[in-house]
Every structure is written in C-alpha cells, then in structure tokens.
Amino acid sequence: MQLNRVPSVVRRLRRHEILFWLILLPFTIWGFRNTVSNGILYQLDHGKFHGDFSSALFNVGWIQAGCRWPEEVLSGATDVTSYGIFVRGIELIYGPFFTLLQYLLVDNTCPPYSLVSTPLFNPDTLLVVVTGINLILISVCIVAIVRFLYSTDLVDSHPISHIAIVCTLWLLDSHLGYSISVAAIPEILELLLILCGLLLITRPTRSSQTISGVLIALSALVKLVPAIFLPLLFFRRSHTWHRVTGFCATVGIVTISIFLGLGLSFSKAFDQKFGVPGELALTPMTHPEFRSLTSSIFRIINIDLESRGANIVTVSCVSIIGVMSFLAIGYTVLLRRRTSHSRGSTEPGLVLLIGLYISLLPLINIAHRHTYLFLIPTYILTFYAGNKLFRGISRIGILSSGCVLYLWISQSLVSSLLSRLGIRIPSILHEESLPNLGFSLLFVIMIYLYEKQKESSESHFTYLDSS
Numbered sequence: 001m002q003l004n005r006v007p008s009v010v011r012r013l014r015r016h017e018i019l020f021w022l023i024l025l026p027f028t029i030w031g032f033r034n035t036v037s038n039g040i041l042y043q044l045d046h047g048k049f050h051g052d053f054s055s056a057l058f059n060v061g062w063i064q065a066g067c068r069w070p071e072e073v074l075s076g077a078t079d080v081t082s083y084g085i086f087v088r089g090i091e092l093i094y095g096p097f098f099t100l101l102q103y104l105l106v107d108n109t110c111p112p113y114s115l116v117s118t119p120l121f122n123p124d125t126l127l128v129v130v131t132g133i134n135l136i137l138i139s140v141c142i143v144a145i146v147r148f149l150y151s152t153d154l155v156d157s158h159p160i161s162h163i164a165i166v167c168t169l170w171l172l173d174s175h176l177g178y179s180i181s182v183a184a185i186p187e188i189l190e191l192l193l194i195l196c197g198l199l200l201i202t203r204p205t206r207s208s209q210t211i212s213g214v215l216i217a218l219s220a221l222v223k224l225v226p227a228i229f230l231p232l233l234f235f236r237r238s239h240t241w242h243r244v245t246g247f248c249a250t251v252g253i254v255t256i257s258i259f260l261g262l263g264l265s266f267s268k269a270f271d272q273k274f275g276v277p278g279e280l281a282l283t284p285m286t287h288p289e290f291r292s293l294t295s296s297i298f299r300i301i302n303i304d305l306e307s308r309g310a311n312i313v314t315v316s317c318v319s320i321i322g323v324m325s326f327l328a329i330g331y332t333v334l335l336r337r338r339t340s341h342s343r344g345s346t347e348p349g350l351v352l353l354i355g356l357y358i359s360l361l362p363l364i365n366i367a368h369r370h371t372y373l374f375l376i377p378t379y380i381l382t383f384y385a386g387n388k389l390f391r392g393i394s395r396i397g398i399l400s401s402g403c404v405l406y407l408w409i410s411q412s413l414v415s416s417l418l419s420r421l422g423i424r425i426p427s428i429l430h431e432e433s434l435p436n437l438g439f440s441l442l443f444v445i446m447i448y449l450y451e452k453q454k455e456s457s458e459s460h461f462t463y464l465d466s467s
Helices: 002-045 052-058 090-096 095-105 123-151 159-171 174-181 185-201 208-224 225-232 240-262 266-282 293-301 307-337 348-365 369-389 392-410 412-420 434-465
Strands: 066-068 083-085 106-109 118-121
Touching: 002 052, 002 123, 002 159, 002 174, 002 369, 052 095, 066 118, 083 159, 090 208, 095 106, 095 240, 118 369, 123 159, 123 185, 123 369, 159 174, 159 208, 174 369, 185 225, 185 369, 208 225, 208 240, 225 307, 225 348, 293 307, 307 434, 348 369, 348 434, 369 392, 369 434, 392 412, 392 434
Parallel strands: none
Antiparallel strands: 066 083, 106 118
C-alpha cells in the first residue's frame, strides 16, 4: 500500500514544482526585461550612467570644494603661474574610499580665481566599466543572500528555486534598474559588504567572526550609515572581541592611511563626516530627489517649511526613527543575554533582528531613489522568516502585509498596471519611505510575536516537565 503511494506523492511534488515555475517565470522575465531596458539599454543611448556618483566624482563644484590662493594673488598680482591650494569639500561624507577615488581619477588645480577639475579618464567609458562591475557585484549579492538563508536554516532544499525567488523580487523592484542606470556603485558595494559580513557573523569560527567585523567596517568606510550595524557585533558573548577588533582595526588603519597619504585634516574630516550629514538629515527638503521620511511627509501634507508645524513634523520623524533604532539595540542586548552560553548562531531572533537593522538603512540615510536598493534583504527575510517562524493567522498577516508593502515600495508592478488601465498614478506611490517605515514596524511586530510564541512554547514544555 505504501509503495503504491510513492508515485502519487512524486507526481504531486512535480505538479507543485511545475506550478511554481509557471507562476514565477513570467514575473522573472518581465522584471529582467524592464531592468535591462531602463537600467542599461536606455542609459547606453542617452544618460551614459551619469548620476549622483559621477557628479560627486567629476564635478567638484557639486561637492562644494574650493581653492585657497596665496596672498599676492588675492591682492591683485598678475602672476598667472601662482596656483592656489585645492581644498577638499564635503565629498568626505562619502567616506575615505571615495575621497581616495576622487584623488586618483580627477586632477584638481587652482589657477588664479578659478577651479579646474580634469578627469584623468573618459567619464563615459569609466561609468560603463563601473556598470559592468556593478552587475558582477549584484550577482554576488544574490548568491550571498541565498547562502545567508541556508546558514540561518530558513531554507533547506532546491537552491535554484530560492535563487529564482531572490532574483525575481529584486528584478521587479524599480530601484534596482535605477541604481544601475546611475552607476550607484557605493550603495551596491556597501550592500555586498554588509551581506557578506552578516553571512559570516552566523558562522561559529573565530576567523569568520573577525572577518565579519572587517567587512562591516569596510561598508561603513564607503559611506557612514552602515555603522548602525556596530551594535550587532555584540549580539552574543562568544567571539565579541574578534568582531569588534576587526571592525575597529579596519576603520583605524584604513582611515589613518588614506588621510595621512592625502594630507587631509582629521578635525575637518570629522566635522564634515558627522556635521554636514546631520544638518542635511534634519533640514526639511521637498525636492523629489530626496526620499527620506521627513521629505515624504512634507510633500504629502504640503506644509510651510518655515512654520511651527514643520518643526513638529521633523522632530516627530526623527523621534520615530530613533525609537526604532533603540528597539533594535534593545533586542540586540536581549539576544546577547540569551545566547551567553551558546556557541551556535542560528537563533531565529537574530534573523528578525538583522531584518530590522537592514530596514533602518534608508530611514537613517539621506535617502535618494538608489538608497532603497538596500531593502532587498528586507523583502527576502520578510518572506522566508514569516513563512518559517510563524503559523496560522500570524503567518498570514505577516506575509500579506509584506506583500502589500513590497508592491508599494517596488513600484513597478502597480505603476505598470495603473498605466495600462489608464489610471493616474497617485504621487504617494512614489514615497518609498512610508512602506520602508512599514517594513521596520513589521519586523518589530515579528520580533514581538516570535518572543510571545517562544515564551508560550517554553511555558508549555515547563508544564509538561512538571507534570
């Protein structure tokens, strides 16, 4: 009887697999077509992959650099050979690596009363090369995400199907194509370093823990914001010293080496690294280029930037993000206490904590459209953690909420459907910070439900033992 059931089980499994691919592949193909068309082909003919990265790299005036000339030049001397000293501007907020890149690729000179920035390579050609590198980095990111899912026991079979799911979710996200179109290599490199660091942090060996700290540090040296993962290095007692040492040593060695090599001022760099981004983050900006939570709220309610209400909105948004950050740190402390005697690293709470930290990246950032590239791990972890860690109504609620938030923030599917129906796309659909905040809240709820579920399960086993 049992032998007769085997072929029927195999047939059912095959039918499920065929159905899976029939549903997934059309979305994969459609997303791939849109990403290649908008992110690569159109840019090869028109934009040449220019964007914030190329502007900051080649257009020094865009980053508020300047010159300091000798007194004789300023007092009216006519010696045209008296060149001034180039003073670096706020490109330091991009981090030491970007500063070094700008130094290597652009020749900045200061003839009298002018600043001349001459690219040492053809910008168009360089950006095509950068785009090629970006495509490689994106491919490695996909592999790192899938490896992370396996390392945390969220998946256990059929790696091709999981790779297909990750690829499809990312290809359907309009921010991937946009990031490729503007050669957003700082963000893509940051994401890869973060993913590899988080992958290694789940492994028990000392070398993996040390390298995880190094990779998180390198991501923070590309831009500052990934430093929010620093508390995560303390999530359990074992190998804390290795993680923190890897982080601190990398930051110290790289920063000191580059700054001494380029003759930069540490005091000025510190002020630009923390002061300028802080001012920009707190300054209300309604220009569509800025996609932060504060900017979105200002655009939606159309409030006067000089009014008292504007201050209330700004403080409220900063407070919300601050509370979310403190919740992440608080849960990190809780996990550290729980795993104080454990060498393992597959605590499911860690997966939810990582999802919360990653969801905070665009919220804390001075967000632009390509900043939301960081959220691909958030989508993936919502789907797999919600499916693996929860059951019943909790599972349905989490997956349904995640689906709605994903359709909102990824934009492409909803925008395409509304366009084909001739319906005007509402402006709120393009405010990515709102569903981004929704994902952060969803992970907080998931953590709460998981802890209640864990507490209930432990109480049940305690009751059985006492019986």
